[in-house]
Amino acid sequence: MSEQRIEVQRTIPVSTSVIFSLLCDPDGHVQIDASGMLMSSEGPPVTQAGDTFLVHMDREALNDIPSVSTRCPSGSRRS
Secondary structure, eight states: OOOOOOOOOOOOOHHHHHHHHHHSSHHHHHOOOOHHHHHHESSOOOOOOOOOOOEEEEEEEGGGGOOOOOOOOTTTTEE
């Protein structure tokens, strides 16, 4: 893997309250995702520390497919 890092900065001409309301809303993450990897979300916008929401990602696009392993009662393993 390359150690190259690219960093870009730009000014977004909106107030910080607009930016934070977008980031606190799970649908906001899906809306601004330029990669197309974020598919949908679940949960209400966060309003305080400790609040959570779920964002569904298309991990197949990155060839990152989670595997699920379960243990059978006999001790044999299957995926």
